[in-house]
Amino acid sequence: MGNARFSHIQRGSATHGLMIQMFHVGKSFAAHTPALEDITFRVEAGEFACLTGPSGAGKTTLLRLLYAAEWPDQGHIVVNGRNLTRLSRRRIPEFRRSIGIVFQDFKLLPTKTAFENVAFAQRVLAVPERIIRRRVAEVLTRVGIAHKKAALPQQLSGGEQQRVALARALVNEPTLILADEPTGNLDDVLAQEIMALLYEVNADGTTIFIATHDRKLVASTPGPILTLAHGHLQARQ
Amino acid sequence: MYFLREALRNFYRHRRINIVAIFVIATGMLLVSGVALAYVNFRNFAAYWGSQVQMVIYLRDDLTAERLEALRVALSQAPETASLAYTSKEQALQQLRVRLGDGADILEGLQANPLPASFTMTIRDEFRRPDLLREAVERYLQLPEIEDIDYGELWLERFHTLVWMLEVSVIGIGGIMGLAVMFIIATTVRLALYSRAEEIEVMRLVGATAGFIRMPFILEGILQGLLGTSLAIGLCYGLFAMLMTWLRPVGELFIDFSLCQFLPPLAMASMLLGGGLLGGLGSLFSLGRPHAAA
Numbered sequence: 001m002g003n004a005r006f007s008h009i010q011r012g013s014a015t016h017g018l019m020i021q022m023f024h025v026g027k028s029f030a031a032h033t034p035a036l037e038d039i040t041f042r043v044e045a046g047e048f049a050c051l052t053g054p055s056g057a058g059k060t061t062l063l064r065l066l067y068a069a070e071w072p073d074q075g076h077i078v079v080n081g082r083n084l085t086r087l088s089r090r091r092i093p094e095f096r097r098s099i100g101i102v103f104q105d106f107k108l109l110p111t112k113t114a115f116e117n118v119a120f121a122q123r124v125l126a127v128p129e130r131i132i133r134r135r136v137a138e139v140l141t142r143v144g145i146a147h148k149k150a151a152l153p154q155q156l157s158g159g160e161q162q163r164v165a166l167a168r169a170l171v172n173e174p175t176l177i178l179a180d181e182p183t184g185n186l187d188d189v190l191a192q193e194i195m196a197l198l199y200e201v202n203a204d205g206t207t208i209f210i211a212t213h214d215r216k217l218v219a220s221t222p223g224p225i226l227t228l229a230h231g232h233l234q235a236r237q
Numbered sequence: 238m239y240f241l242r243e244a245l246r247n248f249y250r251h252r253r254i255n256i257v258a259i260f261v262i263a264t265g266m267l268l269v270s271g272v273a274l275a276y277v278n279f280r281n282f283a284a285y286w287g288s289q290v291q292m293v294i295y296l297r298d299d300l301t302a303e304r305l306e307a308l309r310v311a312l313s314q315a316p317e318t319a320s321l322a323y324t325s326k327e328q329a330l331q332q333l334r335v336r337l338g339d340g341a342d343i344l345e346g347l348q349a350n351p352l353p354a355s356f357t358m359t360i361r362d363e364f365r366r367p368d369l370l371r372e373a374v375e376r377y378l379q380l381p382e383i384e385d386i387d388y389g390e391l392w393l394e395r396f397h398t399l400v401w402m403l404e405v406s407v408i409g410i411g412g413i414m415g416l417a418v419m420f421i422i423a424t425t426v427r428l429a430l431y432s433r434a435e436e437i438e439v440m441r442l443v444g445a446t447a448g449f450i451r452m453p454f455i456l457e458g459i460l461q462g463l464l465g466t467s468l469a470i471g472l473c474y475g476l477f478a479m480l481m482t483w484l485r486p487v488g489e490l491f492i493d494f495s496l497c498q499f500l501p502p503l504a505m506a507s508m509l510l511g512g513g514l515l516g517g518l519g520s521l522f523s524l525g526r527p528h529a530a531a
Contacts, residue, residue, distance in 0.1 A: 067442070069442075092444075093441075093444045093445060093446040093447075093449075094444070095444075096441075096442065096443065096444035097443075097444035098444075101442055101443075103442075107438075107439045107442060108439070109436055109439055109440075110435075110436070111246075111247070111250045111251075111436070120440070120443060120445075121443050121444070123239060124440075124443060124444055124445040124446070124449055168443065
């Protein structure tokens with residue numbers, strides 16, 4: 001029953017290796033000041049890709065385009081088998097449930113416990129409570145925060161909150177995780193721990209697309225590195 | 238079940254803002270209850286005064302017992318008749334004597350009884366309209382047995398106009414108040430939701446549908462509406478009971494307090510339903526389209 005409900009999440013695997021594709025994408029928030037201009041790249045399924053560049057380069061805007069929080073002015077975007085430029089607003093929730101998103105400021109529901117925050121991502125899929133309890137416990141254990149499952153976000157440290165956010169992103173077993181500066185609010189040690197978790201998830205076959213301006217993290221990235229500057233894609237290494 | 242549990246949890250977690258919302262709703266609904274209470278009691282008094290409307294049908298003196306009986310049967314079967322009472326010439330004189338009291342001496346010199354026999358007819362609710370009564374009177378006056386009819390035409394017309402004016406005023410004031418209350422409730426619910434904008438944004442980002450996000454908020458709004466309206470009805474009852482206690486000793490000489498009543502159960506149920514609906518709709522409209530942004 002549970003597997004049938006999640007069947008649509010696996011659609012990314014039907015794209016034969018392509019997970020993200022941007023094709024001549026442009027985005028402006030004000031006239032004559034483009035946030036992104038003529039962005040073209042692709043990320044294959046299973047890759048650990050890193051988007052880097054200085055603050056204000058357009059990293060967050062690019063990521064918001066990838067989870068359909070913004071629409072491009074020009075070009076096409078395909079993510080996990082869906083053409084986002086043609087995605088109707090009604091289909092956005094379904095699309096977002098097929099991917100995992102991690103934010104710099106964690107974006108946890110402040111009135112829910114760690115367990116409830118992770119469970120929420122399953123509840124929106126109408127997963128039965130019995131399965132939710134088992135699955136959330138598994139994923140909290142995996143990110144090493146099971147002992148804090150009853151804590152509210154404000155009772156957790158930054159690193160612990162990011163683990164919960166990562167557990168929420170992982171709980172529905174997405175084929176793609178988008179992470180916007182996931183270590184931006186953490187010290188070096190915690191940042192390394194979160195990155196280690198992301199590497200581990202990637203090793204299991206999940207595509208990771210991470211935006212960061214942290215040069216040390218970029219240097220340790222195993223996959224392609226995309227560099228943005230002033231809204232232009234400078235290089236793909 | 239999940240939505241209800243979430244609504245109750247959220248209600249408890251945001252209890253401060255919810256209490257403020259409940260009090261605002263209660264204040265608005267108290268005004269509506271007051272208008273409804275005034276309307277209900279006015280209707281009671283209007284119905285009572287209306288029931289006093291009666292027609293006195295004066296008869297010719299030369300009627301035989303058979304013709305009198307035939308007329309009695311015809312009048313008692315008329316559609317307007319609620320009840321019919323016969324007063325003979327002798328009874329009429331006796332009643333006048335009682336009414337005159339000490340001045341009854343002036344009747345002593347009378348050679349013959351000048352008062353006519355009459356039927357007193359009380360009128361059924363649906364015929365207590367000046368136009369319908371006028372029509373009935375004209376019909377009865379065609380009968381040769383009837384001399385004259387008195388039904389307080391002028392009083393009835395004035396009373397009818399007064400009832401109409403008061404009903405229009407109450408409905409008008411009630412309507413304006415209802416709209417104002419709706420606006421106040423929607424604004425309060427909207428303010429309560431602003432404090433939770435971040436929570437709603439996170440729900441969107443996790444992929445919750447508009448319906449999934451809205452449902453607990455709508456249930457919470459309904460709960461606010463129900464509690465606010467219950468509080469308003471309770472306060473209104475308290476004020477009504479206090480007013481009755483204070484006014485009864487002074488006002489009993491002028492009005493019949495047994496006619497005063499609190500809101501009937503159907504009115505209270507309608508208000509609760511309306512309050513719940515207002516709270517729910519307030520939440521729904523304040524949330525707008527959860528996927529319009531972010």
